[in-house]
Amino acid sequence: MLHFLLPLLFAANARAFYLPGAAPHNFLRGDQVPLFVNALTPMLSGSDDAKLKSLINYDYYNSKFNFCPPKGGPPQKQPESLGSILFGDRIFNSPYDIKMLENNGTCQTLCTQRDVTAADAKFINDRIREDYALNWLIDGLPAAEMKLDTRNGDLFFDMGFNLGNDDGPLSELPALNNHYEIVLRYHEPVPGNYRVVGVLVWPSSIGGPQDGTPTCEPDKNNPLLLREDQTHTIRYTYRVTWNVSDTPWATRWDNYLKIFDPRIHWFSLVNSLVIVVFLCVMVSMILLRSVSRDITRYNAIDLSEDVQEDWGWKLVHGEVFRTPSNPMILSVMVGNGAQLCSMVGVTLVFALLGFLSPSNRGSLATVMMICWTFFGGIGGYLSSRVYASLGGTQRKKNVFMTATILPTVIFSVIFLLNLFLLGAGSSGAVPFGTMLLIVLLWFGISAPLSAVGAYFGSKHGAIQHPVRVNQIPRQIPPAPKYLRPWAAALLSGILPFGAAFVELYFVLSSLFASRAYYAFGFLALTAGIVGLTTATVSILFTYFCLCAEEYRWHWRAFLTGGGSAFWLLAYGLFFWASRLSLHSMSSAILYLGYLFLLVMLDFLITGTIGFLASYWAVRRLYSAIRID
Numbered sequence: 001m002l003h004f005l006l007p008l009l010f011a012a013n014a015r016a017f018y019l020p021g022a023a024p025h026n027f028l029r030g031d032q033v034p035l036f037v038n039a040l041t042p043m044l045s046g047s048d049d050a051k052l053k054s055l056i057n058y059d060y061y062n063s064k065f066n067f068c069p070p071k072g073g074p075p076q077k078q079p080e081s082l083g084s085i086l087f088g089d090r091i092f093n094s095p096y097d098i099k100m101l102e103n104n105g106t107c108q109t110l111c112t113q114r115d116v117t118a119a120d121a122k123f124i125n126d127r128i129r130e131d132y133a134l135n136w137l138i139d140g141l142p143a144a145e146m147k148l149d150t151r152n153g154d155l156f157f158d159m160g161f162n163l164g165n166d167d168g169p170l171s172e173l174p175a176l177n178n179h180y181e182i183v184l185r186y187h188e189p190v191p192g193n194y195r196v197v198g199v200l201v202w203p204s205s206i207g208g209p210q211d212g213t214p215t216c217e218p219d220k221n222n223p224l225l226l227r228e229d230q231t232h233t234i235r236y237t238y239r240v241t242w243n244v245s246d247t248p249w250a251t252r253w254d255n256y257l258k259i260f261d262p263r264i265h266w267f268s269l270v271n272s273l274v275i276v277v278f279l280c281v282m283v284s285m286i287l288l289r290s291v292s293r294d295i296t297r298y299n300a301i302d303l304s305e306d307v308q309e310d311w312g313w314k315l316v317h318g319e320v321f322r323t324p325s326n327p328m329i330l331s332v333m334v335g336n337g338a339q340l341c342s343m344v345g346v347t348l349v350f351a352l353l354g355f356l357s358p359s360n361r362g363s364l365a366t367v368m369m370i371c372w373t374f375f376g377g378i379g380g381y382l383s384s385r386v387y388a389s390l391g392g393t394q395r396k397k398n399v400f401m402t403a404t405i406l407p408t409v410i411f412s413v414i415f416l417l418n419l420f421l422l423g424a425g426s427s428g429a430v431p432f433g434t435m436l437l438i439v440l441l442w443f444g445i446s447a448p449l450s451a452v453g454a455y456f457g458s459k460h461g462a463i464q465h466p467v468r469v470n471q472i473p474r475q476i477p478p479a480p481k482y483l484r485p486w487a488a489a490l491l492s493g494i495l496p497f498g499a500a501f502v503e504l505y506f507v508l509s510s511l512f513a514s515r516a517y518y519a520f521g522f523l524a525l526t527a528g529i530v531g532l533t534t535a536t537v538s539i540l541f542t543y544f545c546l547c548a549e550e551y552r553w554h555w556r557a558f559l560t561g562g563g564s565a566f567w568l569l570a571y572g573l574f575f576w577a578s579r580l581s582l583h584s585m586s587s588a589i590l591y592l593g594y595l596f597l598l599v600m601l602d603f604l605i606t607g608t609i610g611f612l613a614s615y616w617a618v619r620r621l622y623s624a625i626r627i628d
Contacts (some may be wrong), residue, residue, distance in 0.1 A: 024249040025139055026193040027100040033184070033196065035350025036078060038089055038135035038428045040065070040127070043160055044261075044513045044579075051581035052513050055590045057088045059427035060134075064123040068111035068236050072093045082437065089427035091137065092605035098138075098182070100194055101242050107216035108498025110236040121226035128164030128174040134203075135160050138184065139196040140359040146200055152533060157255045163485050175223035177203035179216055180238040183232040185245040187252075190373050197245050197252035210235040217332060233271070257518040269522065272499035272529045279495070279536040313546035316620055318470035320546065323391035324554035327347045328398060330611075333558065335383025335450075336406045337608025340601060343371040348527060351520035358518060369441065376403065376446035377453030384457030390554070395458060406604075407442040410597065411435075417593045424586040466623035479550050483541070485559055492537045496606060499529045500564070503570060508575050509534040512591065531609055534561050538610030539617045546618075553614060561610015565603035591601070 014339060027033060037060040044050045061075050069075065075092040084091075095110060097103075128447045136143035144157035166174035185198030205223035206215065210233040216332060226232050247254075347368050350356055383402040384395065392398060414430065421429035445586045481487060503519075503526045510517035538561045542553050550556075572595040 011031045011307045016627060026189075026195060027186075028192065029101050029194070031100045033098040033100055033138060034096045035098055036091050036137040037061075037067075038091050038137060039135060040132045040163065041160065041511075043131055043133040043162075044269045044509075044515070050131075051311070051579055052130075053581050054584065055512060055582065055587040056424050056426040056584070057090075057428040058127070058132070058422070058425070059090055061092060062427070064120045065127075066113045066116050066120055066124075066234060067519040068095050068113065070557075079141075080361070081264070081362040081366045082369055082434065083367070083462060086365050086369075086430060087362055089361055090427045094136075096182075096238065098184070098240055100186075103240055104242050104567050105239060105509065107237060107239050109214045110238055112210060112235045113315040114233045116147075116226070116232040116234055118228050118230055118566045121230075121232055122228040124176060125174050125228065126174065127554070129166050132163045132321070133160035134163060134201075136199070136201065138199045141196060141199045143182075143199045143201045143250065143258065145202065155255075157198070157200070159256060161203050170223070170246075173227065175207075176226055176234070177205050178224050178236050179204045179206045179218060181216075181234075182238055182240045183243060184240060185243050185247065187245050187247060187249060189249070195249045196250055197247045198243075198255065203247050205255075206237070225432055227340075247577025257358065267455065269525055269529070272526070272533070275495055275499060275528050276532050276536070279533060281541070282556050283536045283539055297577070298449045302379035310582060313543070313549075313621070316474060316546060316549055318466045319474045320553070320618060320622060321465040321467065322469050322473065322551065324552060326555075327387060327390035327392045328401065330554060330558065331387035331392065331602060332405060333397060334386050334608050334611055335379040335381075335402045336601040337604040338371065338382045338612075339375045339379030340605045341608060342375045343368055344527065344605065346371050346375075348524045352524055369438075372439045374449065376449035377456075379403075380450035380453030380455075381432055381457040382453075384454040385463060387463035388458070395454070399451050399454040402454065404443075407446070409600070411439065411442070413521050413593055413597055417590055418591050420586045424584070426586075427464075463619075466619060474551070476551070477549050479545070482549055483545055483550065485556055488541050488545075488556060489559045489563035490566060491563070492541050492560040492610075493565070493567045495537055496530045496564040497531050497567035497571070499601055500526050501567075501614045504568070504571060506573070508572070511594070512580070530606070534564065534606045534609045535613035536612045537561075542617065543616040546621075553618065554611070557614035558607040558611040561613070562603040562607030564606050568602050569599045572599070 015046075030584060039057040041057050042052055042597050044052055044056040058065070061069065064571070078091040080089055080091060098107070134143075142159040143161060144159045145161045146155055147158045148155055162177060164174045164176045181202040181204070183198075183202070184196060185200070186194045187197045188194055204218035206218050207222040207224040208219075210224075210346050214235065214237050216237055216239045224234065226234075243273060269447055271419040316482070336608075347356075347364070350367055356367060380402055383398060387395065387398045415435070418429050418435070503523055506515075506517055506519065511516045538557050541560045542557050545551075545556055576582070576591060576595075580591065582591060
């Protein structure tokens with residue numbers, strides 16, 4: 001076990017590094033340093049009790065913002081990966097004229113936007129009140145504000161910077177930031193070659209006359225206020241400052257990828273490890289002591305005796321492998337869950353090895369999509385074998401449903417959410433071409449691979465069961481309340497959820513609040529602990545059911561394994577109440593839709609782990625006894 005844990009522990013504290021081929025960009029003095037703009041996103045303000053107020057992203061060049069357009073033509077969209085598009089990136093060029101080590105500290109006017117209407121002023125003020133942030137990119141690095149971690153006093157770079165300010169006296173009428181102090185840190189590895197290693201922006205609001213000689217000195221007593229009953233003129237200015245830095249290019253992301261309060265992560269992991277060890281000891285005691293003692297007693301009975309008195313789980317040996325209700329749906333869910341498990345496992349391995357560099361935007365989502373597509377064979381193979389083992393005969397229908405049901409459900413939900421994004425004018429709406437590409441990936445590659453996997457699964461045939469099934473079903477006595485399906489699911493889900501809820505907070509903050517998350521070492525350890533906890537809890541509850549002469553364990557094992565999904569749903573609603581303040585219906589529907597997808601995928605993954613672990617334990621249990 002140590003040889004598996006140690007690399008992950010080191011990976012938890014590993015710094016970002018770059019693979020061969022991701023070469024740094026060397027600039028010469030006077031070279032153009034392009035500044036790209038990305039979509040505006042809502043962000044959490046600096047206070048600990050701040051709440052996210054929206055989930056809608058807006059295109060930077062949305063006409064209502066009245067930002068300065070690029071010179072020489074319309075904005076040019078930059079090429080993006082599939083994952084980058086799905087995560088809402090919309091990157092364009094900008095009119096900012098930045099040249100390496102030139103115009104240092106010079107106040108420059110970007111443009112003057114005239115006739116900003118009252119409706120546009122209201123739109124801008126509403127976005128400021130919702131704490132929207134601008135997102136720029138220079139040489140692959142996001143523009144950030146330098147902030148102080150009040151827990152330990154460390155400085156870190158918080159990606160994005162505020163569109164405006166509505167704090168204190170500006171709560172009634174917010175101020176628009178129309179001046180940007182851009183501080184670019186550079187490193188000189190060899191004389192004459194320069195590399196950008198840090199991008200900081202301090203926005204400010206400069207009011208007063210917006211014509212005439214520009215000034216880059218903000219006056220706190222005279223910010224730019226956009227009244228919502230008149231037209232306005234807005235002058236945008238900026239000043240670039242170059243600062244030399246000792247930070248090498250390979251570690252320039254360290255200031256951005258800060259792990260907040262790592263002690264919380266370690267405390268959660270240690271607590272979870274204790275739970276896992278306790279569960280493993282319980283399972284070992286049951287399997288090695290109680291079960292082994294029962295098996296020894298059963299097998300030691302004198303065969304010459306006419307009567308053999310059975311009790312407990314031995315009584316249902318002729319029923320335990322009876323075909324459950326709806327074996328088709330169960331096998332399809334297990335197959336899709338196995339495909340998702342493989343996708344998550346391989347993606348975490350890539351992340352731990354450093355392949356998912358933060359400079360490659362959207363790489364995480366891209367790798368997940370590719371893995372899901374090419375692991376269709378795993379889902380088809382396992383679904384086919386499980387279906388045959390459960391006594392199913394409609395194998396063609398099983399192949400079709402395994403390949404189509406889950407992609408259809410996910411695509412339908414995303415399509416509906418996309419309609420709400422389009423209705424809200426969000427740039428986060430997935431383009432039609434990207435939707436078509438996803439359909440081609442799923443039904444052009446994943447579905448055929450699923451059929452190939454099902455073919456090999458059919459060739460291997462059903463898993464042989466160690467005992468025969470009786471022709472007449474046995475009567476089932478009333479089960480204790482805690483073994484009823486939904487009660488067992490809720491009880492069993494507490495421990496896996498408890499092992500993951502700390503990391504879950506950071507993951508949800510990353511997904512919905514545009515916070516960077518790069519603690520893949522902690523995440524991998526947490527995923528392993530959750531998987532092991534789910535397996536052991538499912539085995540325990542399955543054993544308790546069999547001891548209570550309840551032989552319908554198949555669906556119960558899946559439901560017990562997926563019990564953490566119900567707690568994930570409850571935590572998602574709690575996260576909404578405690579960390580979100582969504583005023584628009586579109587944002588609320590988006591959050592609930594994304595939460596539904598997360599809960600569904602978690603249910604499939606953990607349910608599959610619980611079912612397969614219970615299936616293995618039941619086969620081992622009944623293969624060790626002698627049936628006359």
